[in-house]
Amino acid sequence: MKAQVFRGVNQLSYEELPIPTLEADEVLVQVRVVGLCQSDIKKIRYPLYEPPRIFGHETAGTIAAVGSNVRKWQVGQRVAVMHHIPCMRCAYCLNDNFSMCDVYKNISTTAGFNPSGGGFAEYVKVPGHIVQNGGLIPIPNHITFEEASFVEPTNCCLKAVKKAxxxxxxxxxxxxxxxxxxxxxxxxxxxxxxxxxxxxxxxxxxxxxxxxxxxxxxxxxxxxxxxxxxxxxxxxxxxxxxxxxxxxxxxxxxxxxxxxxxxxxxxxxxxxxxxxxxxxxxxxxxxxxxxSYSSSYRLQSLAADIVFNRRIDVNALISDRYSLQDLSQAVNQAIAPTSETYKILIYP
CATH class of the missing domain: 3.40.50.720 (NAD(P)-binding Rossmann-like Domain)
Known part of the structure; x- marks a missing residue:
């Protein structure tokens, strides 16, 4: 598969990599659309993480394979992917501080290397913890992959609105x-x-x-x-x-x-x-x-409801669409936006 690998500050490498192999409780998703987030840009531009990594986390796609123990999900289902799910048991989670949870921070979807979201690739692997605890959200038939990719950023903004x-x-x-x-x-x-x-x-x-x-x-x-x-x-x-x-x-x-x-x-x-x-x-x-940082597990259903029932018009936010191969160009546009640059989407 093709992927954009972070090889160092401002160094993205478009590479051929093996498709991730699955454990019995994992799911493989073929990425159809992934949003370019400001946090992705920050991770690419500054020395915050050791390379190599594959970023991208506002992901929507189609289930391409399931592990032998996975029962709820089938190949061909359209899903929005949440790249973090909290443990729901630690002191942070018990106080609704889900984004501070170690499990939330350290278990993530991956397309290879150190798990870092993995959406900037043709396929992304979803760990068992995320599969089993609500990290895959079925996309209704009337909703596009583009719209579904907004569930995660909607959750993040919704968390701030609720916190305030x-x-x-x-x-x-x-x-x-x-x-x-x-x-x-x-x-x-x-x-x-x-x-x-x-x-x-x-x-x-x-x-x-x-x-x-x-x-x-x-x-x-x-x-x-x-x-x-x-x-x-x-x-x-x-x-x-x-x-x-x-x-x-x-x-x-x-x-x-x-x-x-x-x-x-x-x-x-x-x-x-x-x-x-x-x-x-x-x-x-x-x-x-x-x-207010990141998303809230407690608001996940509400975020999906808002997007899937089109209570806000996320399509009005989309300004640019790039192929995965042109991710560097997309990042450059986001850093120096034109007067008409809003949300940029990437298509593996």
Missing amino acids: NIVPGQTVLVTGAGPIGLMFIMLVKYFGAKAIATDLIPSRIEKALNVGAEAAFDARDTELTTKIHALTDGMGVDVTLLAVPSDKAFFQALDCTRKGGKILFFAEFPDEVEIPINPNILYRREIDLMG
């Missing part, structure tokens, strides 16, 4: 109108709240309005805080979702979030970034700072 306790009637500031920010706007609207978006690219500001934002502004607008306060009866937004790793966006969030509001970090910042803050700002205004 966004409820009907609230106003939410979404900083950044890339694919993640646009999905946040859709989810915020779906749950009955109002979204205000910011971005630096005019077409993305327009796109934010098209997918449901109540208002959208250039993040460089010197009157941004005044305009947002004008839209919120002088109070500020209830919640800010930081979908870009920008210290400037954070300080805008402090200015635009009401007393008693929440600011949630969703985008991962470079490790060298430090943000100085006077703690009395948080104390006196009772601002809650929180982070």
Whole structure:
């Protein structure tokens, strides 16, 4: 099979590899579509993991083979693949901190080498733990592989929305109108709240309005805080979702979030970034700072429901499609997006 192997920082090698062999409790999936995620790009561009590895985790495909002990799944079934499933028994899991679970972190789908997602390959192997505990999700007949590849990123965004306790009637500031920010706007609207978006690219500001934002502004607008306060009866937004790793966006969030509001970090910042803050700002205004990383097992069924019943329009997020052979080109486009670049999908 063909695969894109990470051989070092910014080094992807399109190689011929053996199709993974199965243990009795494992399943082999032929990858039809895999989304290109910002976390994949980060792993390719920075020295975070020892090579060789095969990344890619927003995977949808067809079951190509099953181990001898697998009973529930059959060859030919269309499935979305979750690349992590928690143990459900450790102290983290018992507190709903599933993404902190060692099993969640260390057992993953693989196309070879150290298990790292494996979606950037023609075939990916699903370990028994993931097969047995809900990591394969049947795709309804009316849903495309493209749509199904959004189940995992929808879960990640949904986790942040739930963690921030966004409820009907609230106003939410979404900083950044890339694919993640646009999905946040859709989810915020779906749950009955109002979204205000910011971005630096005019077409993305327009796109934010098209997918449901109540208002959208250039993040460089010197009157941004005044305009947002004008839209919120002088109070500020209830919640800010930081979908870009920008210290400037954070300080805008402090200015635009009401007393008693929440600011949630969703985008991962470079490790060298430090943000100085006077703690009395948080104390006196009772601002809650929180982070949301990865997906939540508890929200898996809801994420699938939202995608499979088209409660949000994930097709509106797709801008580019690349063959697996052209993954490096896709990564370069994601790093330096055009005015019309949103979600990029890869086709093994």
